[in-house]
Amino acid sequence: xxxxxxxxxxxxxxxxxxxxxxxxxxxxxxxxxxxxxxxxxxxxxxxxxxxxxxxxxxxxxxxxxxxxxxxxxxxxxxxxxxxxxxxxxxxxxxxxxxxxxxxxxxxxxxxxxxxxxxxxxxxxxxxxxxxxxxxxxxxxxxxxxxxxxxxxxxxxxxxxxxxxxxxxxxxxxxxxxxxxxxxxxxxxxxxxxxxxxxxxxxxxxxxxxxxxxxxxxxxxxxxxxxxxxxxxxxxxxxxxxxxxxxxxxxxxxxxxxxxxxxxxxxxxxxxxxxxxxxxxxxxxxxxxxxxxxxxxxxxxxxxxxxxxxxxxxxxxxxxxxxxxxxxxxxxxxxxxxxxxxxxxxxxxxxxxxxxxxxxxxxxxxxxxxxxxxxxxxxxxxxxxxxxxxxxxxxxxxxxxxxxxxxxxxxxxxxxxxxxxxxxxxxxxxxxxxxxxxx
Numbered sequence: 001x002x003x004x005x006x007x008x009x010x011x012x013x014x015x016x017x018x019x020x021x022x023x024x025x026x027x028x029x030x031x032x033x034x035x036x037x038x039x040x041x042x043x044x045x046x047x048x049x050x051x052x053x054x055x056x057x058x059x060x061x062x063x064x065x066x067x068x069x070x071x072x073x074x075x076x077x078x079x080x081x082x083x084x085x086x087x088x089x090x091x092x093x094x095x096x097x098x099x100x101x102x103x104x105x106x107x108x109x110x111x112x113x114x115x116x117x118x119x120x121x122x123x124x125x126x127x128x129x130x131x132x133x134x135x136x137x138x139x140x141x142x143x144x145x146x147x148x149x150x151x152x153x154x155x156x157x158x159x160x161x162x163x164x165x166x167x168x169x170x171x172x173x174x175x176x177x178x179x180x181x182x183x184x185x186x187x188x189x190x191x192x193x194x195x196x197x198x199x200x201x202x203x204x205x206x207x208x209x210x211x212x213x214x215x216x217x218x219x220x221x222x223x224x225x226x227x228x229x230x231x232x233x234x235x236x237x238x239x240x241x242x243x244x245x246x247x248x249x250x251x252x253x254x255x256x257x258x259x260x261x262x263x264x265x266x267x268x269x270x271x272x273x274x275x276x277x278x279x280x281x282x283x284x285x286x287x288x289x290x291x292x293x294x295x296x297x298x299x300x301x302x303x304x305x306x307x308x309x310x311x312x313x314x315x316x317x318x319x320x321x322x323x324x325x326x327x328x329x330x331x332x333x334x335x336x337x338x339x340x341x342x343x344x345x346x347x348x349x350x351x352x353x354x355x356x357x358x359x360x361x362x363x364x365x366x367x368x369x370x371x372x373x374x375x376x377x378x379x380x381x382x383x384x385x386x387x388x389x390x391x392x393x394x395x396x397x398x399x400x401x402x403x404x405x406x407x408x409x410x411x412x413x414x415x416x417x418x419x420x421x422x423x424x425x426x427x428x429x430x431x432x433x434x435x436x437x438x
Contacts, residue, residue: 086150087162087173094164094171098126106180108229110141110245115176123176124161128169141245142170148221148247156209158232158242174242178235181242183228186299196336198237199296200343204372205239206231210289211365213241214282220250222280224263226288228295250282264288267302271387272359283359289368290354293347294318298334315355316385318348323383346372352381353418363418376419 095101098116105113111129118124129138142165149160159175179185182202185194206226213221223230224246232242246263262273263280270287272278294302294315302314321330331344350371356362361382363371371378 086146086160089162089164089171089173091164091166091169091171094126094169094173097124097173101126101128110243116173123178125174125176127172127174129171131170138170142172144247145172145244148244148249152212152217152221154209154212155238156205156240157212158240177232177240177242179233179237181229182231182233182239185233186228186295187301193299194237196340196344200340200347200372202231202233202237202239203293203296203347204369206241206292207289207365207369207372209239209241210285211369214285214365220282222248222250222282223285223288224248225265225268226285226292227265227268228292231292267291270359271357274387281359283362286354286362286365286368287356287359289365290351290362291315293351293354297331297344297347297351315351316388319352319384322348322352322381346374346378349378349381352384353378355384356382357384357386363416367416367418371419375422377422378419379417 089097094116097118098114101114103115105115105125107113109130111127114126114128116124116126129142131138142163145160146163149157150163153159158177160172161175162173164171164173210223210226213223221244223241223244225243226241230241230243231239233239263269264273264284268288268291270280270284272280272284291302297318298314300314304312318327318330321327327348328341328345331341331348334344336344350363350368353361353363353371354368370376
């Protein structure tokens, strides 16, 4: 313990070294524990902060991903995003797309439609609007098309890819529909006839597109020109509503539109267009759709060209046969196969509802879709076309409803004014009602 001349220093040094090492270990341990506590507490605060931001609708920075976004991926994303809105093309581009307008698909009062193709191979239809129309009318049609169909997308509405406009030309670029318009399959020779099983599908698809315009868009869109030539068919005969040159965007708070002058095509337009200062609503499209349904059922024009016989008007003939209880006989005599007769009968009944004199009596297109799809009992329609005869009352006023208001309403519920949900015997026995989809 002692050495000569003083204390032994080795044990003392060992004790000091041990104490220092122990103290450092203690400090490190305590520091680690405190770091863990602080980290945990910080995490909780951050979590609460994020939850609070989400709760109050405050955007937060998304977590970073391990995916590396290269320039080409981002460029494709931005290109796809741009495709969601109509593109403005130059006249030179359209000339290139259509190979100098070499193939005509069709023509009408508003312009000529040419077949074309984008550089990536996508087929298109280019509609060049006539500049011979009054300047104001031509501009209105162009703006109507771009402002309506250019801002919405639905599988039963034709898609507008883009447009071109300068001092020389106005053109609209649509998706290409391989089978053209419906009218050539309804009114042309047997070589162009379409199988009957496709017709109810075409009617339902068209009704769905119209229901979207009327009831599902942020602002209601009235088409004003529903007819077979404005229903186009893709390669699989899926229908799409086209030609929005007369369309109008309406605020949902407004009960009616105020068009200046007559709109639509004679023979399809609603009777209220013939009255001065009568409010025009979206139900005018429903009337036009009813006229379209009659032509689908009859596979003929409602009024034969060149005929002077007023009794040859097909919609009136359908009502007369229905009133006599012989609608099924009329469908049988038209040569429709037995397996399709129920669908033809259903379309005829829906058509009679759609062409009611009073706009309020016509069903909304969502109800039309439901009636065409089946599964509901279509209620007996009132007599239409009273406006064709001299009467002492205003036939365009809403009809007097005779049914029990507790059973039927003018709304679209399980028991609407136009149809009644079908129930099973078990449901009737236990008084089980079909739940409304609304």
